[in-house]
Amino acid sequence: MTDALEIVLRLVLVLGAFLTLPLLVGQAEHKAMAHMQSRVGPMYAGGFHGWAQLVADGVKFAQKEDIVPAAADRTVFKLAPAVALIPYLLVLIAIPLAPDWVAQELDAGIFFVIAVMGVGVLGSLMAGWASANKFSLLGGLRSAAQLLAYELPFLLAAASVAMAAGTLSLSGIVAAWEPWWLIWQLPGAVVFFVAGLAELQRPPFDMPVADSEIIFGAYTEYTGLRFALFLLAEYAGIVVLSALTTVLFLGGWKGPFDDALWGAVGALWTLAKTFVLSFLVIWLRVSYPRLREDQLQRLAWQGLVPVALVQLALTGVVAVAT
Amino acid sequence: MNVPGAGLAKGLAVTLKTMSRRSVTQHYPDVQPELPPRSRGVIALLAENCTVCMLCARECPDWCIYIDSHKETIPAPPGGRERQRNVLDRFDIDFSLCMYCGICIEVCPFDALFWSPEFEYSELDIRDLTHGKERLGEWMHTVPAPPAHDEHGVRAKEVDAAFKAADGAGPGAVAREQT
Numbered sequence: 001m002t003d004a005l006e007i008v009l010r011l012v013l014v015l016g017a018f019l020t021l022p023l024l025v026g027q028a029e030h031k032a033m034a035h036m037q038s039r040v041g042p043m044y045a046g047g048f049h050g051w052a053q054l055v056a057d058g059v060k061f062a063q064k065e066d067i068v069p070a071a072a073d074r075t076v077f078k079l080a081p082a083v084a085l086i087p088y089l090l091v092l093i094a095i096p097l098a099p100d101w102v103a104q105e106l107d108a109g110i111f112f113v114i115a116v117m118g119v120g121v122l123g124s125l126m127a128g129w130a131s132a133n134k135f136s137l138l139g140g141l142r143s144a145a146q147l148l149a150y151e152l153p154f155l156l157a158a159a160s161v162a163m164a165a166g167t168l169s170l171s172g173i174v175a176a177w178e179p180w181w182l183i184w185q186l187p188g189a190v191v192f193f194v195a196g197l198a199e200l201q202r203p204p205f206d207m208p209v210a211d212s213e214i215i216f217g218a219y220t221e222y223t224g225l226r227f228a229l230f231l232l233a234e235y236a237g238i239v240v241l242s243a244l245t246t247v248l249f250l251g252g253w254k255g256p257f258d259d260a261l262w263g264a265v266g267a268l269w270t271l272a273k274t275f276v277l278s279f280l281v282i283w284l285r286v287s288y289p290r291l292r293e294d295q296l297q298r299l300a301w302q303g304l305v306p307v308a309l310v311q312l313a314l315t316g317v318v319a320v321a322t
Numbered sequence: 323m324n325v326p327g328a329g330l331a332k333g334l335a336v337t338l339k340t341m342s343r344r345s346v347t348q349h350y351p352d353v354q355p356e357l358p359p360r361s362r363g364v365i366a367l368l369a370e371n372c373t374v375c376m377l378c379a380r381e382c383p384d385w386c387i388y389i390d391s392h393k394e395t396i397p398a399p400p401g402g403r404e405r406q407r408n409v410l411d412r413f414d415i416d417f418s419l420c421m422y423c424g425i426c427i428e429v430c431p432f433d434a435l436f437w438s439p440e441f442e443y444s445e446l447d448i449r450d451l452t453h454g455k456e457r458l459g460e461w462m463h464t465v466p467a468p469p470a471h472d473e474h475g476v477r478a479k480e481v482d483a484a485f486k487a488a489d490g491a492g493p494g495a496v497a498r499e500q501t
Contacts, residue, residue, distance in 0.1 A: 034345070036341045039345055284334075
């Protein structure tokens with residue numbers, strides 16, 4: 001009985017994090033992006049500096065009519081937002097905040113996480129195919145090409161850190177992590193983060209939703225709540241990517257000070273690192289223009305994949321030598 | 323020297339620098355804007371000065387000024403004769419047509435029209451943008467005092483003439499005055 005209660009409690013906590021952290025990141029994006037462009041962003045919703053803007057947006061989305069195009073493949077069309085969103089919820093279950101502060105410890109955590117994150121992109125493929133719209137289809141195909149190109153360096157970079165730690169468990173990787181890995185695994189960390197950005201289709205890798213070319217890519221035909229779910233998936237993706245980079249490459253709950261205070265302080269460290277990385281995601285979006293399709297592919301195959309392979313070799317050599 | 327990635331770092335620096343500065347947004351409905359002098363917000367009417375000469379209505383490029391008047395006979399003062407005077411009945415400006423060229427204000431020979439910086443007079447119906455002389459008169463109190471003359475500028479001919487008439491000493495006195 002207590003076991004069941006504990007599982008329910010853990011799942012509720014994960015769900016709570018899943019519903020609040022993306023909104024926090026979204027609000028941070030609203031405000032940070034505005035100030036980076038010398039604007040002020042939302043100012044009215046909720047009274048104080050527009051803190052409730054995303055809540056108001058959610059209410060607005062919920063009120064809108066849910067339209068399915070006549071020629072669309074209805075089932076797939078309606079299923080796509082859920083397919084895009086739920087994988088990130090599942091990934092959150094496996095991410096440790098601190099030692100034992102994890103909803104479900106998995107021995108092959110890194111496998112689970114990367115496999116499930118790959119499913120998220122299927123959502124936009126389904127949306128692109130099912131919308132019966134040529135722009136959606138183009139967006140879906142671009143998503144597919146981007147997924148194929150960036151899944152490989154993403155995986156290789158994660159494999160490097162797993163090799164260094166000698167374990168596939170996320171908690172195990174953080175436990176084995178030492179500060180000098182920051183230098184040792186730096187190329188891998190950069191490749192992982194950049195490839196993750198590309199998988200999330202965040203600017204500057206937002207070819208699949210390039211609004212000046214193909215309206216909104218795979219999401220063109222979506223309205224109301226389903227559209228909101230896609231947006232939520234994007235921000236949940238930012239949280240998940242930042243948290244994963246934190247856990248794999250930045251030492252998760254380990255701070256620069258006393259290790260005896262693991263627990264609540266460790267969780268705070270994880271969250272702080274995650275938010276710093278989320279800010280970096282926003283910052284990159286504001287600073288860089290969108291990559292062209294051929295530039296995207298060249299960056300993946302001629303830039304990230306070789307770097308990831310070299311990192312893998314380096315990790316192997318150092319791991320054997322020490 | 324060309325460091326690889328220098329451009330990328332520069333891009334990040336620009337956005338971060340902008341974020342650390344104050345934003346340039348004007349918080350208009352909360353904070354009134356500081357308008358420059360001679361702002362053209364709305365045209366105010368000082369009806370007492372209007373003689374119904376119709377110059378403004380005739381010069382208006384898009385004919386947005388509507389004037390009606392009637393003549394009134396002023397009873398003869400002792401030893402005088404009766405005089406007639408124009409009385410303004412209607413002075414409407416249709417601000418849905420007005421293009422804020424200011425020609426009516428320029429041509430008014432009796433200083434009855436003025437620029438006011440007041441700009442908050444939007445309406446929900448375009449027909450309500452035709453404002454009568456009462457409303458135009460209300461805007462008179464928002465008309466700012468004319469800006470002072472540039473002290474280094476050339477004095478108006480009229481002022482020179484007035485000086486000349488005042489000391490009767492000829493142009494030399496004026497020249498002395500100016501230096």
